[in-house]
Amino acid sequence: xxxxxIADDFTGGTDIASFLVKEGMSTIxxxxxxxxxxxxxxxxxxxxxxxxxxxxxxxxIKDSVAAARYLKSQGCxxxxxxxxxxxxSTEEGNIGPVTEALMKELNTDFTIFSPALPxxxxxxxxxxxxxxxxxxxxxxxxxxxxNPMHDSNVMRLVEMQSSIKxxxxxxxxxxxxxxxxxxxxxxxxxxxxxxxxxxxxxxxDLYTQGEAFKDMILVTGGSGLGMGLAKALLTSxxxxxxxxxxxxxxxxxxxxxxxxxxxxxxxxxAKYKESAPxxxxxxxxxxxxxxxxxxxxxxxxxxxxxNSKEKAxxxxxxxxxxxxxxxxxxxxxxASSLAIENFFYKLSAKLKEAGFKKFIIAGGETSGQVTxxxxxxxxxxxxxxxxxxxWVKAVNEDISLALKSGNFGEIDFFNQAQGKF
Numbered sequence: 001x002x003x004x005x006i007a008d009d010f011t012g013g014t015d016i017a018s019f020l021v022k023e024g025m026s027t028i029x030x031x032x033x034x035x036x037x038x039x040x041x042x043x044x045x046x047x048x049x050x051x052x053x054x055x056x057x058x059x060x061i062k063d064s065v066a067a068a069r070y071l072k073s074q075g076c077x078x079x080x081x082x083x084x085x086x087x088x089s090t091e092e093g094n095i096g097p098v099t100e101a102l103m104k105e106l107n108t109d110f111t112i113f114s115p116a117l118p119x120x121x122x123x124x125x126x127x128x129x130x131x132x133x134x135x136x137x138x139x140x141x142x143x144x145x146x147n148p149m150h151d152s153n154v155m156r157l158v159e160m161q162s163s164i165k166x167x168x169x170x171x172x173x174x175x176x177x178x179x180x181x182x183x184x185x186x187x188x189x190x191x192x193x194x195x196x197x198x199x200x201x202x203x204x205d206l207y208t209q210g211e212a213f214k215d216m217i218l219v220t221g222g223s224g225l226g227m228g229l230a231k232a233l234l235t236s237x238x239x240x241x242x243x244x245x246x247x248x249x250x251x252x253x254x255x256x257x258x259x260x261x262x263x264x265x266x267x268x269x270a271k272y273k274e275s276a277p278x279x280x281x282x283x284x285x286x287x288x289x290x291x292x293x294x295x296x297x298x299x300x301x302x303x304x305x306x307n308s309k310e311k312a313x314x315x316x317x318x319x320x321x322x323x324x325x326x327x328x329x330x331x332x333x334x335a336s337s338l339a340i341e342n343f344f345y346k347l348s349a350k351l352k353e354a355g356f357k358k359f360i361i362a363g364g365e366t367s368g369q370v371t372x373x374x375x376x377x378x379x380x381x382x383x384x385x386x387x388x389x390x391w392v393k394a395v396n397e398d399i400s401l402a403l404k405s406g407n408f409g410e411i412d413f414f415n416q417a418q419g420k421f
Contacts, residue, residue, distance in 0.1 A: 114221035114222065146337070278316065286336075
């Protein structure tokens with residue numbers, strides 16, 4: 001194993017895995033920390049996907065440290081803590097606290113923060129994070145239902161969440177090259193810093209960072225840095241198609257499930273509804289008793305089977321900010337979110353029984369519930385549909401999945417995912 005990745009959610013894990021494979025690094029994504037008795041993964045990179053983005057920070061720390069210990073037991077020397085390129089977190093965490101815990105576990109006194117993903121419009125300049133030209137706190141992330149972002153300064157966010165003293169390696173230094181980056185880090189260390197935010201405004205910056213950080217025990221960031229690290233860590237050129245082969249999708253019965261309420265997913269759902277059968281989830285029927293939710297899942301599954309003859313049917317709980325605010329006011333933010341997750345869990349298991357073997361899913365929480373319901377232990381990473389979103393195939397089932405983070409993909413993503421790969 002060349003690289004071990006600890007991802008804070010399912011779609012985030014798939015996101016970085018796709019960039020690793022695109023550079024020719026064979027990659028397996030695992031769901032949760034494997035048991036000691038599980039087979040040893042045979043790949044250049046192993047991505048462990050956790051559900052640690054918005055859970056209590058103590059739980060996030062415990063799971064992340066367990067993942068690091070597993071990777072160490074497999075001989076891993078390079079570790080990557082992967083979070084979203086919009087630095088999704090709160091004033092309390094979980095990015096800062098998890099990073100501190102991993103630094104302690106891996107016995108390292110310095111790490112870097114590089115969330116930029118320019119190909120998806122997430123750029124870092126002077127330590128400030130921008131989303132498609134807007135400062136993070138002015139972008140749609142300001143109204144994120146779970147982790148609303150009200151500050152664009154990543155150094156400030158890190159120090160708000162942790163005791164890490166965080167400096168900056170600016171764009172001018174990055175453009176000078178990997179040696180200049182390492183010299184700047186050495187200077188920050190001398191000044192008492194134990195962390196640094198690294199600017200990046202294009203892919204070339206991420207390749208430069210990969211070269212600079214290839215010998216660093218722990219790095220943290222978005223999936224873009226994974227691309228740079230993969231290129232730097234591979235000792236010989238690898239065949240990308242060969243790396244993707246095990247993850248190529250099957251062409252079985254397909255379903256589209258959407259639980260994300262991001263701006264882009266709202267647009268993608270609206271576009272797909274124009275040409276495909278669609279079913280909007282009734283929130284009230286999900287918040288009632290477990291038994292009634294099960295009945296409702298049966299009803300929706302029956303609808304999916306009846307409408308699967310041509311284009312893949314869409315089942316969605318996606319709502320715009322106004323509708324979402326109304327739902328949260330009526331049922332409570334946490335209760336409504338858990339109810340939707342529980343519904344998708346029950347529905348996915350029934351869809352599998354009904355013969356669906358190809359799942360296109362929008363939303364990190366939804367993706368987590370679906371993979372759990374399908375009893376998927378891990379994935380082979382296949383070809384890319386959109387930046388950060390590959391097709392994947394279960395290691396233990398004949399099931400193919402596309403796990404899309406809320407804001408990823410173009411407006412016609414659900415159609416594009418059903419093309420030939």
